[in-house]
Amino acid sequence: MTPDEFRVAGSELIEWIARYMETVEDHRVTPDVKPGEIIAALPSAAPEAPEPFSSLVADLNNVIMPGVTHWQSPGWFAYFPANTSGPGILGDLVSSGLGQQGMLWATSPAATELEMVVVDWLADLLDLPAAWKTAGPGGGVIQMSASDSTHTALVVARHRKQASASAGDMVAYTSSQAHSSIEKGANVAGYGHVRLLAVDDDYAMRPDSLRTAIAADRVAGLTPAFVGSAVGTTGTTAVDPVRRIGEIARSEGLWHHVDAAYAGTAMICEEFRHHQDGLELTDSYTFNPHKWMFTNFDCNVFYVADRDPLIDAMSITPPYLRNRASDSGDVIDYRDWHIPMGRRFRALKLWFVLRSYGAEGIRHHVREHVRLARLLESRIEADERLEMVAPTLFALVSFRHRSGNDATMALAEAINASGHSYVTASQIDDASFIRVSIGQTSTAERHVEQLWKLIVEGA
Amino acid sequence: MTPDEFRVAGSELIEWIARYMETVEDHRVTPDVKPGEIIAALPSAAPEAPEPFSSLVADLNNVIMPGVTHWQSPGWFAYFPANTSGPGILGDLVSSGLGQQGMLWATSPAATELEMVVVDWLADLLDLPAAWKTAGPGGGVIQMSASDSTHTALVVARHRKQASASAGDMVAYTSSQAHSSIEKGANVAGYGHVRLLAVDDDYAMRPDSLRTAIAADRVAGLTPAFVGSAVGTTGTTAVDPVRRIGEIARSEGLWHHVDAAYAGTAMICEEFRHHQDGLELTDSYTFNPHKWMFTNFDCNVFYVADRDPLIDAMSITPPYLRNRASDSGDVIDYRDWHIPMGRRFRALKLWFVLRSYGAEGIRHHVREHVRLARLLESRIEADERLEMVAPTLFALVSFRHRSGNDATMALAEAINASGHSYVTASQIDDASFIRVSIGQTSTAERHVEQLWKLIVEGA
Numbered sequence: 001m002t003p004d005e006f007r008v009a010g011s012e013l014i015e016w017i018a019r020y021m022e023t024v025e026d027h028r029v030t031p032d033v034k035p036g037e038i039i040a041a042l043p044s045a046a047p048e049a050p051e052p053f054s055s056l057v058a059d060l061n062n063v064i065m066p067g068v069t070h071w072q073s074p075g076w077f078a079y080f081p082a083n084t085s086g087p088g089i090l091g092d093l094v095s096s097g098l099g100q101q102g103m104l105w106a107t108s109p110a111a112t113e114l115e116m117v118v119v120d121w122l123a124d125l126l127d128l129p130a131a132w133k134t135a136g137p138g139g140g141v142i143q144m145s146a147s148d149s150t151h152t153a154l155v156v157a158r159h160r161k162q163a164s165a166s167a168g169d170m171v172a173y174t175s176s177q178a179h180s181s182i183e184k185g186a187n188v189a190g191y192g193h194v195r196l197l198a199v200d201d202d203y204a205m206r207p208d209s210l211r212t213a214i215a216a217d218r219v220a221g222l223t224p225a226f227v228g229s230a231v232g233t234t235g236t237t238a239v240d241p242v243r244r245i246g247e248i249a250r251s252e253g254l255w256h257h258v259d260a261a262y263a264g265t266a267m268i269c270e271e272f273r274h275h276q277d278g279l280e281l282t283d284s285y286t287f288n289p290h291k292w293m294f295t296n297f298d299c300n301v302f303y304v305a306d307r308d309p310l311i312d313a314m315s316i317t318p319p320y321l322r323n324r325a326s327d328s329g330d331v332i333d334y335r336d337w338h339i340p341m342g343r344r345f346r347a348l349k350l351w352f353v354l355r356s357y358g359a360e361g362i363r364h365h366v367r368e369h370v371r372l373a374r375l376l377e378s379r380i381e382a383d384e385r386l387e388m389v390a391p392t393l394f395a396l397v398s399f400r401h402r403s404g405n406d407a408t409m410a411l412a413e414a415i416n417a418s419g420h421s422y423v424t425a426s427q428i429d430d431a432s433f434i435r436v437s438i439g440q441t442s443t444a445e446r447h448v449e450q451l452w453k454l455i456v457e458g459a
Numbered sequence: 460m461t462p463d464e465f466r467v468a469g470s471e472l473i474e475w476i477a478r479y480m481e482t483v484e485d486h487r488v489t490p491d492v493k494p495g496e497i498i499a500a501l502p503s504a505a506p507e508a509p510e511p512f513s514s515l516v517a518d519l520n521n522v523i524m525p526g527v528t529h530w531q532s533p534g535w536f537a538y539f540p541a542n543t544s545g546p547g548i549l550g551d552l553v554s555s556g557l558g559q560q561g562m563l564w565a566t567s568p569a570a571t572e573l574e575m576v577v578v579d580w581l582a583d584l585l586d587l588p589a590a591w592k593t594a595g596p597g598g599g600v601i602q603m604s605a606s607d608s609t610h611t612a613l614v615v616a617r618h619r620k621q622a623s624a625s626a627g628d629m630v631a632y633t634s635s636q637a638h639s640s641i642e643k644g645a646n647v648a649g650y651g652h653v654r655l656l657a658v659d660d661d662y663a664m665r666p667d668s669l670r671t672a673i674a675a676d677r678v679a680g681l682t683p684a685f686v687g688s689a690v691g692t693t694g695t696t697a698v699d700p701v702r703r704i705g706e707i708a709r710s711e712g713l714w715h716h717v718d719a720a721y722a723g724t725a726m727i728c729e730e731f732r733h734h735q736d737g738l739e740l741t742d743s744y745t746f747n748p749h750k751w752m753f754t755n756f757d758c759n760v761f762y763v764a765d766r767d768p769l770i771d772a773m774s775i776t777p778p779y780l781r782n783r784a785s786d787s788g789d790v791i792d793y794r795d796w797h798i799p800m801g802r803r804f805r806a807l808k809l810w811f812v813l814r815s816y817g818a819e820g821i822r823h824h825v826r827e828h829v830r831l832a833r834l835l836e837s838r839i840e841a842d843e844r845l846e847m848v849a850p851t852l853f854a855l856v857s858f859r860h861r862s863g864n865d866a867t868m869a870l871a872e873a874i875n876a877s878g879h880s881y882v883t884a885s886q887i888d889d890a891s892f893i894r895v896s897i898g899q900t901s902t903a904e905r906h907v908e909q910l911w912k913l914i915v916e917g918a
Contacts, residue, residue: 001545001815003477010477013549014469017556018462031568035789038572046580050817053546056810060553064807067569072558079566079779082801084558086460087512090472092555094519096755097476099531099543107538109490110526113497121505144603145799155647166627167649180777181800188614188772188798190626190649234779290801296555297803313647318639319886320538320693320894330494339647340604341640342541342749344756348523351515356460358509427778435779 001053009053016057017089021072024442028419029073031066038067074443075421077451080234080262080396081439085294087356091349092296100345105331106323108345112332115142115347118354119301125359126267126287129280132303134332140303141337142346146261149286149302150228151185152310152338156284157226157255158189159313165223168192173213174228175205177235177428179259182228193222203238203390203428205229207245214252226255231276232263235426235435236390236398239263239275246281256282261300265292266370266394269363275393292369292395292439293362295353299346302338311336365441369395372448373438379452385459389433397436398426401459405432414458421451460512468512475516476548480531480901487878488532490525497526533902534880536910539693539721539855540898544753546815550808551755559804564790565782567804571791574601574806577813578760584818585726585746588739591762593791599762600796601805605720608745608761609687610644611769611797615743616685616714617648618772624682627651632672633687634664636694636887638718641687652681662697662849662887664688666704673711685714690735691722694885694894695849695857698722698734705740717744720759724751725829725853728822734852751828751854751898752821754812758805761797770795824900828854831907832897838911844918848892856895857885860918864891873917880910 001009041063071082102111119140120133132138143149158167167190174182176196186194195217198209214224227249229240242258249256258279264287266272279285285303289295304310315336317326325331335341357365373395380386380399390398401407412425412434424435438448460468500522530541561570578599579592591597602608617626626649633641635655645653654676657668673683686708688699701717708715717738723746725731738744744762748754763769774795776785784790794800816824832854839845839858849857860866871884871893883894897907 003480003545006480006545006549007473007477009545009549010473010552011470013552013556014466014473017553018466018469020556021462021465030565033568035564035568035784035787036572038569039576042573042576044579046577046584046813047817048819050820051814053815056546056814064569064573067567067572068557068559069565069567069569071560071566082558082560084555086462086465086468087515089552089555090465090468093469093472093548093552094476096543096548096551097472097479098527099541099755100527101530101541101756105494106489106528107530108526108528109492109494110497110523110528113495113526114501114523117498117501118505120503125505145801147798147800151798158649159646162627162649166625168621168625168627180775180780184773184775184800185798187618187775189647190617190621234777296558297560297801298799314643316639316643316646318693320883321639325494328494339606339610339644340757341606341643342604342756354505355510355515356512358506360507361509424779 024070024073027070027073029070029075029422030416031068033067038063074440074447076440077436077438078422078424080291080437082290082297083292083294083441084296085353085441087352088294088296088349091352095345095348098345102343102345103335103341104321104323104326104333106325111345111347112334114351115334116332118347118350121354122301126264127273128303131305138303138305139307140301141334143300143302143338144298145300146259146286146288147181147185149300150181150257150259151188152302153255153257153284154185154189154226156309156313160309161223161225170223170225171195171217172226173197173210175199175230175240177203177233177238178228178230179234203233203236205240205245207241207248210245210248224252224254228257228259231258231260232394235428237263237394237396238390239393242276243278243281246278250281258282258285260285260287262291263394266366268359269366289350294357294441295350299350314338369439372445373397376436376448376452395438398433400433408432408434411458415454418454421454483529483532486529486532488529488534488881489875490527492526497522533899533906535899536895536897537881537883539750539896541749541756542751542753542900543755544812544900546811547753547755547808550811554804554807557804561802561804562794562800563780563782563785563792565784570804570806571793573810574793575791577806577809580813581760585723586732587762590764596766597762597764598766599760600793602759602761602797603757604759605718605745605747606640606644608759609640609716609718610647611761612714612716612743613644613648613685615768615772619768620682620684629682629684630654630676631685632656632669634658634689634699636662636692636697637687637689638693662692662695664699664704666700666707669704669707683711683713687716687718690717690719691853694887696722696853696855697849698852701735702737702740705737709740715741717741719744719746721750722853725825727818728825748809753816753900754809758809773797828898831904832856835895835907835911854897857892859892867891867893870917874913877913880913
């Protein structure tokens with residue numbers, strides 16, 4: 001493809017995406033395809049000869065689009081959002097075009113230093129401890145997903161204790177409501193034990209259950225190594241008591257990791273920051289701009305209070321990566337901050353988003369989503385057939401049908417069958433409930449009203 | 460940003476990238492910046508108010524571009540390539556625009572099934588064992604980097620043995636010339652021991668050294684668990700004897716992983732396939748279309764001969780991810796194939812590349828790069844001041860100055876100082892050498908001639 005052919009094809013696809021933005025609402029949120037249908041519509045072997053770009057676009061429309069689940073629909077209320085935005089898409093486009101691979105400062109000073117700048121900007125925007133900024137002992141790094149960051153934190157925690165205990169004897173703690181990435185990450189990192197601790201009536205971790213579990217494990221000869229607090233669980237956005245868990249973690253010598261994958265974005269607004277009180281007692285923190293900060297997937301930010309143990313666990317320097325800048329110690333080589341060596345220039349899209357929206361633009365959208373969530377909550381509370389299962393702390397509304405699990409599941413199915421809205425059915429203990437996550441970039445009041453109509457009809 | 464504003468800004472950036480393609484050769488390959496210079500040119504805080512798109516583009520030109528290392532320059536001979544191409548960039552653009560998050564089949568049937576299709580296409584194109592295709596017991600999955608895949612393989616190998624041995628007693632083997640990601644991955648996965656085995660005169664792993672090391676470790680009460688073979692080492696593209704290592708791995712019960720991160724692409728040409736003879740005796744395989752297959756970073760493909768142990772090590776299903784399609788067992792949920800839960804629609808760019816180039820187009824470029832490498836090799840062999848340090852099996856030329864390390868390092872510096880070409884200085888044992896990796900998308904004979912002129916002048 002020559003640059004001129006790229007101009008033509010590129011303009012066509014920019015128009016294609018702009019039309020997608022304008023028409024995404026016309027699609028059913030979830031596609032109507034059966035397993036294997038898309039595979040069956042595609043050839044079983046790659047073409048020998050080049051194909052014209054027009055046939056690619058035709059198949060994109062005819063084969064791929066019917067199998068797309070529309071995460072970008074304003075009727076998307078499922079899971080958490082994975083937002084795109086114009087500036088995010090375009091920042092990513094420039095990243096693809098420049099083809100930087102920023103494993104070392106030397107292999108892309110621009111990618112490395114812009115990343116240092118945007119993670120520092122974000123630290124201030126979310127009011128994170130000053131020590132986590134690049135000028136301090138800590139620092140931030142962009143990873144692919146919160147699962148990656150959390151796994152990395154678990155590895156560092158294990159690595160710190162490795163001289164005195166085997167991984168099989170180490171214990172990671174988190175609440176029964178924590179994201180599955182903690183249990184998965186602990187298994188992957190080789191922990192012998194994961195304790196999913198009891199929660200209180202608001203689904204927040206009970207510090208006493210942490211204290212009791214640590215004591216019992218010590219008696220059993222095990223080595224407590226890691227505790228994960230959630231600021232916004234996946235089930236109901238419950239908030240663990242970070243400060244109290246932090247005090248226990250400090251006195252017991254545990255690595256304390258905070259999973260704010262979803263709710264981290266809300267911290268750009270002052271009124272939510274009390275939920276993460278106690279961050280100075282934590283060792284690492286993960287949040288996803290690719291969820292609720294209009295920065296398209298993938299973009300996770302991982303902060304550590306002290307970068308030394310991280311680099312200690314992750315760094316190996318073969319001769320072909322040695323270079324004067326690295327040897328000088330004056331630069332950051334981000335490959336030493338995570339498992340992958342290669343790294344895409346992801347800071348660009350975050351920079352485009354932060355500058356295009358401005359902090360006040362992001363705050364505006366976050367507050368609007370929270371307002372809509374509270375509006376929906378008030379409707380639910382006023383309807384005697386329905387009940388809330390957890391308070392709406394951010395923009396996730398968790399509720400159920402008072403008639404029980406079957407009625408709740410049937411309601412979720414009815415909403416989703418409409419094609420206009422898509423919610424997630426979930427469960428805590430034996431109780432089913434419906435999660436309505438309000439946060440897609442273009443979700444407005446009318447979409448929530450439409451959802452409410454579906455709830456009323458389905459109830 | 461409205462769809463109309465996106466149209467305007469998007470067209471501007473498509474033109475910007477097309478111009479970049481046309482003018483990349485005019486830039487010095489490596490930028491002339493000092494550590495901290497880009498940071499100093501950027502504000503220390505994010506803007507409160509939105510900024511116009513024009514100021515973003517202005518800063519892109521004035522602040523970012525002066526700090527870019529031009530991986531996409533035809534004078535890029537450093538490391539291995541990390542190629543972009545028009546179709547790759549555009550496939551990535553569509554992926555950004557659609558904003559799919561394909562953690563489950565249900566969250567993007569299109570992303571999941573297109574991925575199954577393209578990894579199967581690639582298995583055929585590279586002549587990989589039929590069992591590795593989706594219809595068999597194995598399968599392929601796109602990951603971010605070869606480091607991620609290799610680490611995943613190490614975790615699965617450890618997981619298989621975990622019931623009978625502790626990770627601290629497990630041993631991973633690879634050659635002294637293997638990529639650092641194996642040693643790093645083993646450390647991250649908690650292996651107590653990594654053996655970097657002796658190589659032969661061509662820098663390939665010696666099977667007898669593997670056999671001896673395993674025996675010694677068994678005597679010491681350790682548990683051999685993993686061996687990594689390289690098809691194309693990073694230093695000199697040496698090829699380990701996959702079949703003979705595979706026989707040892709089978710008889711000793713080790714997981715056998717093949718790192719073909721760079722050279723995997725060459726297997727699209729029949730004449731290179733003898734280098735990976737014995738693949739049916741391996742358990743996993745990693746290669747990077749983002750290196751030499753014109754698919755922009757990040758795009759790694761990881762194959763397993765049997766997907767059960769992989770899913771066994773990686774799968775955890777919380778209630779909010781349960782859905783009918785997954786419960787049916789009829790679909791693949793790729794989140795169970797790696798650490799990250801969320802996943803971008805990376806298959807699109809690979810699909811765009813494979814169809815736009817066609818298999819014959821990729822073969823053409825690969826063969827042309829290999830031809831240019833042999834051309835350079837013949838020049839070096841004819842020059843009495845220089846000597847090759849390893850045979851040119853693919854498109855990497857490894858040579859040194861006969862006068863020794865200082866002359867070799869001075870030659871590398873002289874080449875790089877020119878700004879036209881960029882090579883990597885490396886070292887094996889105590890001998891310095893220069894790696895010339897020919898494989899950037901637009902590298903043509905004249906660029907290699909230009910490099911040769913620099914070598915002659917510098918020598």
